[in-house]
Amino acid sequence: MIVPTTGIVRPSRPDDLDALYDMAKLTGGGFTNLPPDRGSLKARLARSAEAFAKPEDVPGDDLYMLVLEDADSGRVIGTGQIFAAVGESSPFYTYRLGTLSQTSRELNRTFRAEMLTLTTDYEGASEVGGLFLHPRERASGLGLLLARSRYLFIALHRARFADRVIAELRGVIDEAGGSPFWDGLAGRFFGMNFQDADEFNAIHGNQFIADLMPKHPIYLAMLAETARAVIGLPHPGGRAAMRMLEHEGFRHEGYIDIFDGGPTMAARTDAIRTIRKAQAATVTTIDGATGETSIVATGRLAGFRAGFARVAAAGDGVALDAGAAAALGLSVGATVLHVPR
Template sequence: MATSAELRLSDWCVRPAGLRDLDGLKALAELTGGGFTNLPNDRDALSERIARSDASYAARLTEPKDENYILVLEHAPSGRIGGTCCLFSRVGVRWPFYSYKLTTLSMQSAELGRTFRTGVLHLVNDFEGASEVGGLFLHPDLRTGGLGRLLARSRYLFLGLHRARFGDRVLAELRGRMRDDGSSPFWDGLAGKFFGMGFQEADAFNAVQGNQFIADLMPKYPVYVAMLPAEAQEALGHPHDHGQAAKRLLEAEGFGFHGYVDIFDGGPTMDTRLADIRTVREAVPARVAGVAADGETRLVAGGQLKDFRCAAIPARESDAGLLLGKDAPFSAGDEVLHAGF
């Protein structure tokens, strides 16, 4: 259980992950209950992801290739890792990025005087080349006091500071509904029938090995939603109960649901243009001028790549520049972006 001191917002900072965070990330992965492809409960897989993230931060680029940047939420006084998130510079490079696109089919019989409408799922690669924000997971004890907002919005200021490394379109996948035992009604009602394995097994395999097996075995023809079990239909396009807050945060940033769902659990995929993300659009560049004794809480981020830091801290603008609280992870002269929190 988090103490009141641990919940003090200004004591937390978002920064790039490193190998020293492996134990903290593994502890978080054990709490997810499955369905988090970007945070596998496998130490070797996590270590490989951190190594890939390190290489991504170190790469010299003028355009997105296939990078994965992992961020962690750290409690500065104790070093505790309370959450994580990540950004993918360009999806669909190493293997195809599959989604189901939900459309509506309408059929009418004049003789019967009836009109029948049903959803139809089409297997598509419509997001090829887009960037993705994902992997957001916050320790259950810390889901209060603005820490989730800090973690989620840090990704957008990272985008704002590294525009050349990302695409013009940004997507976010939300985990779909799951039963108490960790199984997925959507998986059981559709994809599971073609793979001969349960959701948890398929999810773990995908997290470690990638999703080429989807291309090999997933049915290529459109699927009529009316043919699915009722429980799978009800899950389609709806996030997990624990994902409702994340959905609201995405909507507040301008992300929308346009009929795309995850092929594993049926959770919604939301997207927008990078330039239209509210935090990116409203972020103000500034130079840190010194310390302020007071000020409103603002989201402040600065530093390139491995030096990136983001915090929600007291800040006040002055003629000399931006004045920050004494414990801010920035120094006088640093160039930062800041936005209302």
């Protein structure tokens, strides 16, 4: 059995700035958690370092930024983020899609109006986001490793995260880099195009939404068809990410992003497939293991590492293939968390 391309997921470091900036320029816009702005990325790396150094095992306004590096070259080729609790320092807004039914006896008709309501219903939830893999690496299976390593990190530090996890998927962006949803709704109130609003949000936060966005419900019938047509749809480049989320047990509960209308997915933390199926074990043997390919994670906080490995039962623990053990810095006696690929 062949193990996929060797990659190691680890916590970010300040010296990852250049690599992250280079990747941010490849996102194509609408990727708020990885803005192509060096100052903003530097601040995120500093915030992440504080989270990994935090001594208390409790949820808070913490950002854990992970990076994927090529185990052979050390080159950073991907990144993913975990927010321990959204809405702690500023409101976390989403639109909820709902229906209002009204009946006229005189007309003998019932009217059902779909509407969007601005909410903070997901406040306090944990969030996984900022998932980006360099385009050259997307056929290697490393996107799966990067995405699921976030759940193993949560499992290893469960007390630091909430009982519900959400994931915001980027919405539909047109060929010019604009958002049909933004143009049909928020853009009418803010007097700026989507690119400017998205960049401002990535760097300064979304308090301006609270200041300027109307608080009353928005009737979908009042929106242009171009805006209605993309509500709840992921960007074409995010469809694979949506399928991975659904495979983990995430569901779209009718909430969408206030900027681009992309779907917000949610799951109960302990019901997430990777977390539910992960098993803790002690490494008893390191050899040319021929077991099934798994994702293996080890270490706490700044010492966290995750990667692919062949795992087989061995006595009271597991055997790992020597290559993966070396890449993860594991020796006999180490404790790992593993889950089948």
